[in-house]
């Protein structure tokens with residue numbers, strides 16, 4: 001069953017065509033990789049899925065709903081969580097608060113409930129807190145709860161972004177270069193984390209990543225972008241041996 | 255109670271204490287908008303004037319009871335905050351600053367031409383209902399409610415918008431809606447402070463709420479530390495006292511005030527308490543203890 | 552009648568434009584609303600007055616003198632109050648620092664010159680020409696010519712010279728400009744110098760035109776010029792010119808045909824309306840922010 005369908009997505013910035021009629025289909029509980037050289041349009045695709053950019057053409061369908069014109073916050077509430085390539089944490093908030101903010105889209109308490117401390121909103125606060133602590137333990141930041149997010153190391157910040165996205169109880173998680181800046185031990189830990197998230201929480205994950213080792217190891221399906229065009233789509237073994245992919249991308253690395 | 259207080263406290267100090275209290279309420283309102291949510295408002299005095307005039311007119315011309323006048327002033331200010339907020343809070347940072355300046359100027363010019371408000375001469379003979387006990391009771395209530403708000407789902411969302419609006423939206427936060435909420439709540443407090451001010455000063459004029467007044471309030475928020483309640487309270491106390499203390503330098507007073515702002519920003523760019531947290535202080539202290547222990551070993 | 556109002560509006564608007572240019576150039580490079588800019592304009596008016604009255608200089612020379620003085624003043628303000636904050640403080644701290652400078656300078660001027668309004672002596676023999684129904688004063692012509700020359704000069708400077716190129720590079724991306732070997736601090740300093748000189752020219756001309764110079768003249772003029780810069784699209788030099796002139800013309804028309812008691816509200820009302828309809832200003836470009 002497809003959870004996400006991108007149909008003929010096109011995106012133009014001024015004269016630049018960053019995405020050129022791209023079709024992608026992601027199945028439920030898949031770990032789906034998107035690879036391609038710098039500037040291929042990978043991040044742009046994430047921004048379109050999450051409602052940050054309005055595509056010039058095409059459709060984004062998530063669980064049979066058209067997302068195209070939805071606001072970013074509304075898309076998030078549909079159950080799509082994401083991380084950012086250039087880390088976007090709430091720097092002057094504590095690690096714990098970063099994750100608690102992540103639950104905003106799946107909680108209810110309003111203004112008056114909050115200032116009056118009504119029972120409903122106190123109960124909700126408690127669940128939000130428990131959830132946040134669980135998630136911080138999951139990504140291994142349990143002992144840094146009260147640090148400012150900006151004081152974390154790079155790899156920790158990336159994991160905090162994952163925890164924050166998970167607080168939304170997403171059914172689809174988008175990770176934009178989660179391994180960037182990590183050393184190989186950290187990368188191993190990350191791979192393990194991604195596996196666990198998917199298996200224990202029955203999530204679908206789309207991963208943009210430059211580390212081929214990680215991508216080939218972990219992804220079940222991979223799409224390759226090049227200059228805004230999709231040039232290949234298939235399981236790792238197929239993509240790895242595709243002529244055009246080797247030429248335009250893998251070849252360059254080898 | 256009030257009689258007792260006015261018996262034991264010198265009228266001059268009493269006056270300063272009253273103004274400190276009123277300024278704390280006003281500044282906490284602006285703190286919600288600018289300090290916490292990060293939306294630069296430079297027209298807070300405009301909303302204050304709406305509260306001041308509305309409540310004064312309610313009391314003087316409609317003979318309404320004091321608390322009702324206060325509430326009316328705050329509500330009307332909040333309503334205008336809401337009205338202005340909807341179309342303008344989509345604007346980015348400094349454009350919003352300009353719109354708020356502009357709105358406050360328009361309000362000031364409106365009151366300059368407003369017959370029931372006495373035009374440029376202003377209103378005098380407003381009943382002096384604002385008492386010491388009332389002001390400080392309200393200060394305490396406002397601080398408690400503010401603290402509760404900032405510690406809640408909504409408060410955290412406000413901070414998140416300030417820190418990174420795109421990431422906030424990706425967490426399901428409808429930032430436009432919450433900005434309007436912060437602006438409305440902040441304007442409510444501006445109106446409340448304005449009503450208290452009018453019923454304390456006995457006399458109000460449009461120029462009492464000019465650009466400089468908005469700037470004074472903004473200074474309190476930034477000086478104390480953006481988004482911090484203790485910071486805002488401290489900023490209000492200092493900046494209400496400062497002009498009084500600078501009386502010794504007489505006509506150089508405002509010059510010193512200006513220079514001090516520059517110097518403070520250079521040495522404490524995040525405000526006095528902007529990035530001070532009990533947690534960090536504790537950690538520092540513990541770190542020192544550990545250090546001592548190690549060196550004695 | 553309408554032509555007369557348009558001419559008067561154009562004259563007023565060109566002085567707004569001169570001040571607005573300083574806001575926009577500084578904003579374009581370091582994203583700071585320089586609230587002290589209105590005070591620089593006011594001090595320019597005073598220096599011109601001082602030179603004319605106390606040294607008997609020709610008004611043209613006095614104008615240049617005021618510009619030179621404010622150039623140095625603008626650079627000093629940047630050096631003392633803004634540079635120490637750069638890169639380590641939020642934008643708001645910069646704004647508060649600018650407000651501090653603005654309060655400092657206007658009270659300094661009150662101490663020196665008292666609060667009463669001063670006038671330029673009748674140095675220029677103002678003649679009025681009748682062109683059809685239109686009354687054109689020689690002063691208006693001078694203001695329009697000087698303002699035009701300054702703006703054309705600025706445009707040439709920014710578009711054609713090496714410094715101008717460096718300024719444009721800085722406003723595109725300060726960090727990249729730094730990496731390319733541009734002395735960023737010098738360019739910022741230079742930008743303040745140019746902006747301040749233009750404001751001083753505006754100050755002297757307004758002082759003569761309205762026959763009034765006083766220490767608080769910078770506040771409202773500064774706010775309106777800032778409004779003009781935003782109206783045009785902040786960061787855009789042609790935008791500041793168009794914004795200034797639009798605001799001046801509409802303000803005069805508003806006073807003539809609507810109500811003079813709402814004079815100061817008209818400029819801001821227009822600004823708010825324009826921003827609601829077109830959030831990026833008249834000349835500003837709508838860009839999709841990179842995420």
Ligand SMILES: Nc1ncnc2c1ncn2[C@@H]1O[C@H](COP(=O)(O)OP(=O)(O)OP(=O)(O)O)[C@@H](O)[C@H]1O
Pocket residue numbers: 013016018036037038039040041042043044045085839840841842
């Ligand atoms: N908001 C924008 N405005 C203009 N151009 C943009 C914008 N966003 C992206 N682009 C352009 O679109 C193209 C694709 O960019 P994108 O960030 O999607 O690439 P990417 O595949 O994520 O690359 P990388 O591996 O470097 O992250 C680039 O040429 C980029 O400059």
Ligand SMILES: [Mg+2]
Pocket residue numbers: 042043044085
């Ligand atoms: Mg990318």
